[in-house]
Amino acid sequence: MQFGFLLEQVVNGLVLGGYYLLISLGLSLIFSVGGIVNLAHGAFYALGAYGCVEITKYLGFGPAVVLSPIAVALLGILFERFILRRFYTADPILSLLVTFGLAMVAEQAIRIVWGAAPLSASIPPAFRGSVFLGDFLFSRYRLLILAVVAAVLLGVWLLLHKTSFGCVVRAGIQKPDMVAALGIRLQPYMTSIVMLGVGMAALGGAFFAPITIVHPAMGAEIITVAFVVVVIGGLGSFWGVVIAALLVGVVRGITIHFAPAAGEASIYVLMFLVLLVRPRGLLGERIEKFE
Amino acid sequence: MIRYSRRAVLKASAAFAGASTFAIPSIVHGESDRIRVGHLTPLTGFLGALGTYATLGMKLAVEEINQAGGIMGRQLDVMSEDSVNPATAATKAQRMLEQDGATVLLGEINSASALTVMQVAARNKKLFMQTGARSDALRGKNCNKYTFHTDIPNTVMVNAVGQSLLRDNMVKDKKFYTLTADYIFGHDLLAAAKRFFGANQGNLIGDELIATDVTDFSPYLLKIRQAKPDVVCSNLAGNQVTTLIKQYSEFGLPYPIVGFNLNTADAWAAGDGNLSGTWPTVWYHTLDVPASKAFVAGFLKKYGKPPENHAWIEYVAFKMMAQAMTDTKSTDTDKLIAYFEKETEFDILKARKAHFRAWDHQLMQEAYPFTVRPKGQANDQWDFIALGTAVPKAGEPLEQLAPTQEQNPCSL
Structure with a gap:
């Protein structure tokens, strides 16, 4: 019986990891290609959630989870074109400062527009309640999230590994100079990567709006975990981020099962241990420009 | 790439810090005919939404008090800030009393921050109307003579x-x-x-x-x-x-x-x-009491949404403080404490009137x-x-x- 409950925590952790993945994957891509630590990533997650709540009022939840991330992805174009682009070759501290500042501006802007009180959002009735598979309990809604994450993951993997677009992006991570020498401008690719990255974060926000609190600081709350995932997974590696996200979800679940007080600390201990053994993260590649 | 020398950064930050320190006192001195109150409440973090409501309630109360001629003809002047966390709350409380000329402190929701502000109040021998924190320990083993607790305890x-x-x-x-x-x-x-x-x-x-x-x-x-x-x-x-x-x-x-x-x-x-x-x-806006309904109507008119319990508590706490100052004709800490300790009754927009219990300074009221x-x-x-x-x-x-x-x- 004890084993069954533990397995339940593992599966639940995997689902939670899938949600971390939506936020971390974009963060990792933007860092790997552009060399920018996007501290404003959480802001796009928050905007995705707020957009979802607003659109749900008029069109219902279904269109909202599609339209809100698209809107945020379009905002990502402006973000890349007018802000990030100036910092690709600058001292990393400058891009850290500007994205950190932007995160604060975004949080305050949300506070001004929507107020400090959390917005209310509910799960659509069709996905309420839980499903029993044998002795396992699953939240019906989290199963939906899991399916969406799997689909997004497949899409991103195909995009990066089976298209010419992905080929250039992956080359750009490792050898930006060589890509430039071949006459390919990386900037349009970077715009697409930022769109994709912040769009995924917004998708995470939109799907989590009904089960978490939609409030101005929600971006700041998620960004730390997202960073831990990126660091554990290692830069430049698609599967590294995937494994790290799932691992973080599972380790947290299991720790809460046995030693609840250590639950939130466990992911940092995990990061510490991974870095001790593999300083570049689990599957991190050696990237010359960051060495 | 632009590089700033450490010296340049230090100079700039020192200049900035200097400018912000010197700028404030000049305002303070010009307004000594006002009664200054230091208001602290969390505006960010997991209690931020509640603190924002508290601030709205405070503003409404102060506006009403000042429009009615103030206290003994003096206008209330409230400095209101985000208390952030227990350490920052204490630092800000100390600054408000020491530098900014606050006569009274009022506010809080976070029990941990309330505790540090209580200590600052006791050290400076100034009154602290603790509004929204509910921990029993604050009015129990940590209680002090300078703090009065408005919200219901745990x-x-x-x-x-x-x-x-x-x-x-x-x-x-x-x-x-x-x-x-x-x-x-x-x-x-x-x-x-x-x-x-x-x-x-x-x-x-x-x-x-x-x-x-x-x-x-x-x-x-x-x-x-x-x-x-x-x-x-x-x-x-x-x-x-x-x-x-x-x-x-x-x-x-x-x-x-x-x-x-x-x-x-x-x-x-x-x-x-x-x-x-x-x-x-401790209170809800549908409460069927005329005074409560009047407050809700005023709040709705000003902000377009109903007040929640922290807006109410800040509102009644300011009104109780104003009543104490008006009745004692003083802002003197000891006189105000004596006034509350007489178990004076206050209208807090509920069916029954409330009073502070003399021996633990807890407001006795309906829940x-x-x-x-x-x-x-x-x-x-x-x-x-x-x-x-x-x-x-x-x-x-x-x-x-x-x-x-x-x-x-x-x-x-």
């Missing part, structure tokens, strides 16, 4: 809900599983809950301490399912409660849920159809258990709470639910 919240649970036969021989906010307030509330379970043969079979920044409760919900309790009980704080309510409803666990703490702003955020069970509140209206019966998005009858009942002493002198280790 023990009262437990007893208010407890009476409903006892009536519904939900305590004796029932298995409880609690979720508790992991800081002074939660620990304190859990202690009060344990006393209640112990006195009424309730059985506490599990408790989880939950950090205030946790956004995913699913592992805890699975543990609850494993424990198969009869009742799940929330000792959480601020927007933690919202998260719990949403995710509890998401997982659809079959056990009834109740709670010993919930602020209405956090209940409103839970979304339609997610909240259930019995909870306590209310509430349940949730069935889906579809609410008039608007703020109306899904059905307020129960006030406790203690009319005719019973107001002190009935509060800790007795034997239970409360406070000595002023």
Whole structure:
């Protein structure tokens, strides 16, 4: 019986990891290609959630989870074109400062527009309640999230590994100079990567709006975990981020099962241990420009 | 790449710090005919939404007081800031008293921050009207002569809900599983809950301490399912409660849920159809009392939304302070303390008047258990709470639910 409950925590952790993945994957891509630590990533997650709540009022939840991330992805174009682009070759501290500042501006802007009180959002009735598979309990809604994450993951993997677009992006991570020498401008690719990255974060926000609190600081709350995932997974590696996200979800679940007080600390201990053994993260590649 | 020398950065920051320090006192000196009040409340973090309501209530009260001619002809001048965390709250409180000329401190919601501000007030021998923090320890073993507590303490919240649970036969021989906010307030509330379970043969079979920044409760919900309790009980704080309510409803666990703490702003955020069970509140905007209705109407007119309980508490706390200053014709700390300790009665927009108990400085007042209206019966998005009858009942002493002198280790 004890084993069954533990397995339940593992599966639940995997689902939670899938949600971390939506936020971390974009963060990792933007860092790997552009060399920018996007501290404003959480802001796009928050905007995705707020957009979802607003659109749900008029069109219902279904269109909202599609339209809100698209809107945020379009905002990502402006973000890349007018802000990030100036910092690709600058001292990393400058891009850290500007994205950190932007995160604060975004949080305050949300506070001004929507107020400090959390917005209310509910799960659509069709996905309420839980499903029993044998002795396992699953939240019906989290199963939906899991399916969406799997689909997004497949899409991103195909995009990066089976298209010419992905080929250039992956080359750009490792050898930006060589890509430039071949006459390919990386900037349009970077715009697409930022769109994709912040769009995924917004998708995470939109799907989590009904089960978490939609409030101005929600971006700041998620960004730390997202960073831990990126660091554990290692830069430049698609599967590294995937494994790290799932691992973080599972380790947290299991720790809460046995030693609840250590639950939130466990992911940092995990990061510490991974870095001790593999300083570049689990599957991190050696990237010359960051060495 | 641009590089700044360390010297240039230091110079710039020193200049900035200097400018901000020197700029403020010049304003202070010009306004000494005003009564300055330092107001601190959390505007960010897990209590930020509540603090924002508190600030709105404060502004309305100050506006009304000043429009009516101020206090002894002097206008109230309130400095209001985000208290952020216990350490920052104490630093800001000290600065407000020492540099900015505050005569009185007022505010707080976070019990840990309230505790540090209480210490600053005592050190400076200035009055602190503690509005929204509910930990028993603040008016118990940590109590001091300079602090008066406006909100209902944890023990009262437990007893208010407890009476409903006892009536519904939900305590004796029932298995409880609690979720508790992991800081002074939660620990304190859990202690009060344990006393209640112990006195009424309730059985506490599990408790989880939950950090205030946790956004995913699913592992805890699975543990609850494993424990198969009869009742799940929330000792959480601020927007933690919202998260719990949403995710509890998401997982659809079959056990009834109740709670010993919930602020209405956090209940409103839970979304339609997610909240259930019995909870306590200190005030609600549908309360059928003329003075309360007038306040709600004024608040609605000014802000376009109804006040929640922290807006109410800041409003009545400012009004009580103004009344004390007007009646004593003084802003002197000792005179104000003596005035409150006389157990002077105050109209706090409830059916019965309230007074501060002399020996622990706790405001004695009515509280209310509430349940949730069935889906579809609410008039608007703020109306899904059905307020129960006030406790203690009319005719019973107001002190009935509060800790007795034997239970409360406070000595002023």
